[in-house]
Amino acid sequence: MGTWEIGEIRxxxxxAFYISVQNVRRRFARVAITTASVTLGIAFFxxxxxxxxxxxxxGGAGIQPYMYWLLFISLLVCGVGIxxxxxxxxxERYKEIGTYKCLGALDRHILELFLIEALLIGGIxxxxxxxxxxxxxxxxxxxxxxVGMANALKAxxxxxxxxxxxGVMPVALGLLLLGVGIAVFLSLAATLYPAYYAAxxxxxxxxxxxx
Amino acid sequence: xxxxYEYTVETEDLAKYYRMxxxxxxxLDGVNLKIxxxxxxxxxxxxxxxxxxxxxxIGGLDRPTRGKVYIDExxxxxxxxxxxxxxRARKIGYIFxxxxxxxVLTALxxxxxxxxxxxxxxxxxxxxxxxLLERVGLxxxxxHSPTELSGGQQQRVAIARxxxxxxxxxxxxxxxxxxxxxxxxxxxxxxRQLNKERGVTIVTATHDLKMIDVSxxxxxLRDGKVERIETRAEIAVEAxxx
Numbered sequence: 001m002g003t004w005e006i007g008e009i010r011x012x013x014x015x016a017f018y019i020s021v022q023n024v025r026r027r028f029a030r031v032a033i034t035t036a037s038v039t040l041g042i043a044f045f046x047x048x049x050x051x052x053x054x055x056x057x058x059g060g061a062g063i064q065p066y067m068y069w070l071l072f073i074s075l076l077v078c079g080v081g082i083x084x085x086x087x088x089x090x091x092e093r094y095k096e097i098g099t100y101k102c103l104g105a106l107d108r109h110i111l112e113l114f115l116i117e118a119l120l121i122g123g124i125x126x127x128x129x130x131x132x133x134x135x136x137x138x139x140x141x142x143x144x145x146x147v148g149m150a151n152a153l154k155a156x157x158x159x160x161x162x163x164x165x166x167g168v169m170p171v172a173l174g175l176l177l178l179g180v181g182i183a184v185f186l187s188l189a190a191t192l193y194p195a196y197y198a199a200x201x202x203x204x205x206x207x208x209x210x211x
Numbered sequence: 212x213x214x215x216y217e218y219t220v221e222t223e224d225l226a227k228y229y230r231m232x233x234x235x236x237x238x239l240d241g242v243n244l245k246i247x248x249x250x251x252x253x254x255x256x257x258x259x260x261x262x263x264x265x266x267x268x269i270g271g272l273d274r275p276t277r278g279k280v281y282i283d284e285x286x287x288x289x290x291x292x293x294x295x296x297x298x299r300a301r302k303i304g305y306i307f308x309x310x311x312x313x314x315v316l317t318a319l320x321x322x323x324x325x326x327x328x329x330x331x332x333x334x335x336x337x338x339x340x341x342x343l344l345e346r347v348g349l350x351x352x353x354x355h356s357p358t359e360l361s362g363g364q365q366q367r368v369a370i371a372r373x374x375x376x377x378x379x380x381x382x383x384x385x386x387x388x389x390x391x392x393x394x395x396x397x398x399x400x401x402x403r404q405l406n407k408e409r410g411v412t413i414v415t416a417t418h419d420l421k422m423i424d425v426s427x428x429x430x431x432l433r434d435g436k437v438e439r440i441e442t443r444a445e446i447a448v449e450a451x452x453x
Contacts, residue, residue, distance in 0.1 A: 004283055004285060006290075006293075006294045006297050006298075007297055007301065007329075007330075008297075008330055009293065009296050009297050009300060009328055009329075009330075010327065010328060010329070010330040011327060011328060012327070015327050019313075019315070019316070022315040022316060023315050025315070026314065026315040026356075027315065095309075095311065096311075096313060096314070098272075098311075099307075099311040099312075099313065100313075100324075101272075101296070101299065102270070102272065102299055102303075102305045102311075103299065103300060103305075103324050103325040103328055103372075104296050104297065104299050104300025104301070104325055104328030104329065105296065105328060106292065106293065106296050107292070109328075202272070202273055203272040203273070203299075204267040204272040204273035205273075207272070207307070207311075
C-alpha cells in the first residue's frame, strides 16, 4: 500500500539530557519548590541519624526503634509532596507535550524528558538535604556539651551498624549515599505516573489543554 | 525520493464523531478533499465547523471515526504510533494559533528540534536552522528565548520550525488568530512566498479573510461538511461583479 518508506525516529540521550537541564534552569521557581520538599525530607532523615550516632559515640542511647517509624512517616510525607508538585508540573506542560509529539517525539521520549528531570531534582534535593542535615547535626553537637564536636567527628568517620542499609560504611559517607539514593527513588517514583499519563496522551488532546 | 505525487492530501468520506454525554457530535461528517502538491488551500468556516478537527485528522494527530486520509498516497489511518511519529516529523510541519514554541529552548534550538527526531547531524541541524531563521527575517535573534520575542516573531520561528525537515505539507491552524492586522498580513505573505519558493503544500484553517487573497483554493466547511470550494479565479470574477 505505501509508496514511501518509513524511516527512523531518533532522540539521543544527550539531547534529552540537555532539554531536561534547560527545563530545570528555566523553570527554576517551580523546580525549587519540588526540590525543597526533597531537601527537607532528606535533611530530617540525615540529621536524625547523625544526631543519634553522635549520642551513641558519647555513650548515649543511639538510634532508637521509634526513629525508624518517624523517618518512614517523614519520607512518606516528602513523597506525597513531590508527587503533588510533579502532577502540576506535568499538567501545565500538556500543550508542550503535544508540540513535542507533533515534531516527531514518541511516548518514550516524553517519559525520558520527565524522568531525567526527576533524576536531577532527586539528585540535587538529596545532596542539599544531606548538607543541611549535616550542618543541623553539627550545630546540635556543638550546642550540646554532653556530645561535643570531637565525638561528632569521630562518629561521622566510623560505621554505625544501626543505620539501615549502609551500616558498614562510615556514617558521613553512608548517609550521603543513602540520602541521595532515597531522594532519587522518591522523585522517580513520584514522577512516573504523571509522566506516563502525559506521554500517552493523544497529541490532539494534549494540544487542546489550555492552562 | 524523486517520486512526485499529484495529490499531497486526499480524504475519503472522512468523519469524526465525539460523544458528548448522551448525544453524538459530528465534528466532521463525510469530507472528500483533494489537495494538489504545491497548492495553498484555506479551510474556512465558522467556529465549530470542524476546521481544527480536519487539521488534526490530516496532521495525523487524531484518528478518524470513519474514512481515510492519504498523505502522499499513503493511508495514514493504517499507520502505527511509530510510523505516525515519523510522518509528523518528516512529512508534516505544524503551525499553531498560539505558536507553541518550546519555552525553555532558544529560537535556534526550537528550529533544530524536529531535525533531532529526524536524525539529522548536529552541524547540519545548526546550518539549516540558521538558514531558515535568516529566511524568515530572524537572523539576528537566533539565541533569543520565546519569551523575548513578539507574537509575530514567535510565529516566524514556528514557520521556520515547520519547514525544518522539508515537509510535503505545512498545516497551519489559525496562524494569524493571535496577531494584529499588520503582523497577520506579514505572516500570510511569508507563508505564500515560502509556498511559491519551496513548492510546499500549505493548508490553513482560518477565519481570517486576509487569507483569501493568497489562497489558490478556499474550502468552506459548515457543520462538518464541505459546503463549497472556490478557486481564486472564481473569487476574482465575483469581486468584479460587485
